[in-house]
Amino acid sequence: MAPMTPTELDRILAAHAGREGALLPILHDVQAAFGHVGEETVRAIAAALNLSRAEVHGVVSFYHDFHETPAPRPVIKLCRAESCQARGGEALAATLAGETRVTIEPVYCLGLCSVGPNAMVGDGLHARLNAARLSALVENVALENVAGESRA
């Protein structure tokens, strides 16, 4: 994970300077760059946009995409909405109970409702999952994470 250098945050803030309703685009860039939106960052964003810290914190905490602390494990977003439920998604989710190497987050609809159950890792999409395919996906994500950590 990139260290939270002030220059990187300054660059993000400068890129959005003068934009209408700049807070969400800024938070997306911060979340992408640092993996979370920390307290110091909230302070800096509030100062740059002439908002109170409470206002920025309110926005960060409202949206599911922004996190105040970095995710401890790699995340697999598994769709839990109706269309995936109709195709056996809940039984599939149950097979991952007790999985500790990755975090399974619910997501409500990936727009692939005719070929579920579906999952998303980063921007990568996975459709027509069954227990075997999902377990292979978990295995891959967990292995990549271990490989990434040993490189770092």
Place this chain on the structure above:
Amino acid sequence: MSAVTVRISDDALALACGADAVADAFAAAGCTVIRVSSWGMHWLEPLAEIDGHGFGPLTPGDVGAVLAGTSPLGIGRIVAHPFIARQERLTFARAGKIRPLSLDDYAATGGWIGLERARELGAEATIAEVTRSGLRGRGGAGFPAGIKWTTVAKAPSPRKYVVCNADEGDSGTFADRMVMEGDPYHLIEGMAIAGFAVGAQRGYVYIRSEYPHAIAKMRAAVERAAPIIAPFRIEVRVGAGAYVCGEETSLLNSLEGKRGEVRAKPPLPALEGLFGQPTVVNNVLTLTAVPWIMANGAAHYASVGFGRSRGTMPIQIAGNVRHGGLFEVGFGITLGELVMDIGGGTASGRPVRAVQVGGPLGAYHPPSDFHLPFDYESFAAADALIGHAGITVFDDTVDLSAQARFAMQFCAVESCGKCTPCRIGSTRGVEVLDRIRARTGRVADRVETLPQMHNAKKGARTLSEDIALLTDLCETMKFGSLCALGGFTPYPVLSALRWFPEDFGLPARVQEAAE
């Protein structure tokens, strides 16, 4: 073999089903691979098209047999396939046929004609044309687009906006995503026409963050099309995982950089919308219907449809269904035709037990509702809604009391918190449904047993009392909530209770001849 040209979709659904690996395998076999938009026959993805003939669903291992002409996965000519031949594609006329980001392909298939005609006619005549077409908002509410545009056009302000609602969060819907990934210039043209008609300078497309492929395509398309739509300017903005931001006022707050909380109406966004300025907020499908109307005439568009629902609806057939995908057709087709004839029944091969129409806030329908014609008024009369026209099919393993609980729980998770019936009602709804499902009844708590609580019930609540409480709670949410999230959550709950009482521990409905 001389170079064979193979057309494969690069739509997110095709990619999720492994289209890239299939495309690579064709390329490795010496073929010329062209990445195109999706035909919308999702059960056949990844679908390869060679000389108009389709093959699918393919894996890289099938490529050899397809090229040798021995593959059993051929479906014949794609345009002659019943799923495609039965459709009336106006909005999705280019589906499967163009390279999504090619300006040449777009112009060669009638692109920009609608915008040119609007500029020739002038702003007022453009709005009149849209009004005459009978086009209604495709986001769910079905409000006449021409009337909304007229309000914005007449509002006195030097600064106006066009906002495209592409926060397609309903499960069972993917038409907006397919437009943005397969035909992005079409949406841009629709927005440019809207901007010209109402006198707006800027447009925003608000896309949910769960659609990274649509975001990338729209961003690229907006950049390439900028000189064509100038002086109108469009910018893509990305949501942040809040379902409620699909509600128009909440979306506007989100665009302004605020919490996505719902605003009370009035003032209408048409008069005081984005940054307090007059704003057209339209769904992707509403805006993409406009270029066709402008190019081919309002009368032609209005000649298709049923009752007061004019034109076509891109219907999305999803869930446990054999032939899922995008089916665009004039209003008036029956629900049964969509689920059984076109969808082919369930993918699991079991009987269809329930069909949810209109996303998480839509009603559950039993097969006895299959006679309903697909239009706004017929569904409203049956205590239901068509919403964004997503159909989710369930087989006979579904427990409708679990689905009702999910509806309440989803509302509790996604509620913006602005109004009490939605914020608290949804959580109380989950609790009541948990008791109903566990058949435990509710014992009086400490406060209720105090001697001064004369009117509080001292014994356990019975099942029928809990059901009455749930119905009452739904009534409160329906009429007391600020927006459709709290206001429509009762639709799935009450329809499940009405049609499938046996799942709630009540006696099953007696089959009525007149039902």
